[in-house]
Amino acid sequence: MNSILVRHKWEPYLWILPSLLLMAVFVVFPIGIVFKIAFSEVSKSGVVGAFNGLANFRAAVNEPAFGTVMSNTFYWVVSVVGISTLLGFIAAMVLNQSFHGRKLARSILVFPWAAALVIQASIWNYIIKFEYGNLNNILLNLGILRDAVNWRTSYQIEFIWECGVGIFVTIPFVTFCVLSGLQSIDAAYYEAATVDGAGFWKKLSTITVPLVKPSLTVSTVLNIIYVFNSFPIIYTITKGAPANKTDTLVTYLYMLAFYDQKKGQATALSVIGFLILCAAAGLYMTITMRKEDEL
């Protein structure tokens, strides 16, 4: 057994105490406050009043923007996580081959993961500007375009761009997770499959995918959480404009709380966000805990 002797029964608790304390104060406490506000009356100036049941929730759900925001959040999470997982998987398959410059390619792939989201979002915001954006500039210079193209004619298209940026910054994480899974696969499996006459697709579906699944699960679940909570991309590129049409839940609740001073509704939305994430968390826990049985 890979454990050491514990002299006192309470010793382990002493070891985890600092961490527990830190998280209790700075994570659990805010959660408590949010829940308290969500079920209380809040004045415009932010003074928290008496318990008022589900009034905040009702108000939040009855806002005209609520439906759009929820469907945007859904599309945002599904498209960003789905597409980046697919593309990241392909990129990992390619980077798992040996070729010249592989190390360089891996280092380059780190860029979108390492750089701050707010910075990358600003860059993309500049790139797709109509009047002077860099995409138009480069395409005009290369002679691919003859006239500048307006890359953001409508909010739907802007939202698609935001999803694109989300995918762009998410791909490296998926790729590296899958890559670490791929590298732990014994080459003997593939050799045996080749001897048995299995083709590329057969090998992919019977060896690669099942063996990479654990890494893929971790990356997907973590990505769902990150992408759901992702704030800077949308806040930088459109700020949810026009009229919350490109908002997701987190940018919307930020606007509600700090611009419209509707803290009650904002916290109610936070709680709704919790519930959605708890579903994801539960899923994650069941998957992870199953692997942790030997613990």
Place this chain on the structure above:
Amino acid sequence: MTRSPAAKRNLHALWLCAAALLVAVVLTFLPALEFSTVVFTKRSGNTFVGDERYLEARAEAEAAAAAFEGAAIHETVIERVNSKGETTSMVTFDVKESTRMTIWQLLASIGGFSLSSVHTAHAFALCVLLAVVLGALSLRGQLACEHRHLPRSTRVLRTCAAWLGLAAMLCVPLFGMSCNYNFTRQVSLYLTEHAELSGQAVPALERLLYSAAPAGELEALLDGMTMTTLWPLWALLPVLFVFLLGLILLCKGEIKPTLARGGLYAFVIVLCVVILYPFFVMLITAFRSNAETTDMYFLHILPTTWVWSNISDIVARGVPRFLLNSILLSTGATAIALVCGIPAAYAMARMQFRGKKSFLGFVIMSQMFAPVVLLVGITQLMNTLRLNDTILGLMFINAAFNQAFAIWLLRGTFVSISSEMEQAACIDGCNSVSALIRILLPMAAPGIVTTLIFVFINAWNEYTISTVLISTPTNKPITVGITQFSSFNMIEWQYLFASALLATIPVVILFMLIEKHLVSGLTSGGVKG
């Protein structure tokens, strides 16, 4: 006479090459470029198609068209309903003059007004010619030979021929793009610096485009001149690809592995280009002048002059202070996260106790809640603790929200190290604190460094909490600090990106250092337990 399979295959490859080459030559004799300009526009008033005013306008347009060779009249009809409910039309007659040229004509027209993209056409022709010559040279007496028995010289010749074939293929889109670019540039140059260039340019342009143009009207003709590439040019691409395949077949005997390899490199190159593109934009925009950042037309890809003073400008506007704040914040957050995380991870990895599973669950749960969702709660808490608008507060928040990952990564590292040494030390009377510090930590150093850098980068890149909690400018970390360059109605892109550049370089380098460890830590710590 029966041929060996190798000879048969080689012969097929040869036929493939020859056929592709023939088609390619035919294509180069078809018009590949079209230069066109509107020389005359006439709008008829509100009319009905076919009535008097319409005919009048049309006659005028036809008269104008007659002055040019090959001019065509384009009619555009806009219909609308007037107040009486009748549908009237406004007809616009554009007399469009156009000249079509084949690649050969373009090659022949090099004169004073040269399109520098013609060099690409030269390169293209040269590549094809050389490929053919090299291929032919390698054929002497060796058509029947198996590929692995070929002499070295022949193999080299054929490989070179294949590379030339690839080069010829790549020349085609380059030609199209640079032609367009150069032509537009030459014309705009001619129009702006007319006097200087006219001596050589006018006759050459005339020869190139307007042998029948009325004298002295060239400037008007060039204004609004456009160039289009026509389909024969792009048809060259697949044809040359077939030629390339033939060459590869000749030199390797098999196409599939070569293509797979080429596809692999193509994918990697495209991926890298796409990923580097925004960072390239950041780099070049950081050194542009203010005027250039918001000017699209006549802007080169690279800055016309590299404005290094942008850096000194942002230094004067407080960016060093933001960077310092970021360093402070990230270092503090990392220190707190590790001081709290290492003991917890140690207990999780080495000790058995009740509630271990619940603590793990708690850690995982805390990962679910991003600070954004909790912002209202966090601001309230910070007000209560009197930590709002301070870097110290940010340190604690960042440390707390990175606890999950820190414990996760560290636990994975600790578990992967055998506990025998510590157990031996414990038997020798060493307590668990010194066992951790003296034995485990040195062995776990790589994992700890990975965690350290990871938390550091996360704290460095954090934006949302800082933007809400910090209002004093001198307390802002860099991610919030850069937004001072983008106000509602004006964004100073060059300063924004210059500071972003300074903020990005260190984290990217740090990240590259830990990339390998981080990934194995994330998945192994998470999955294998």
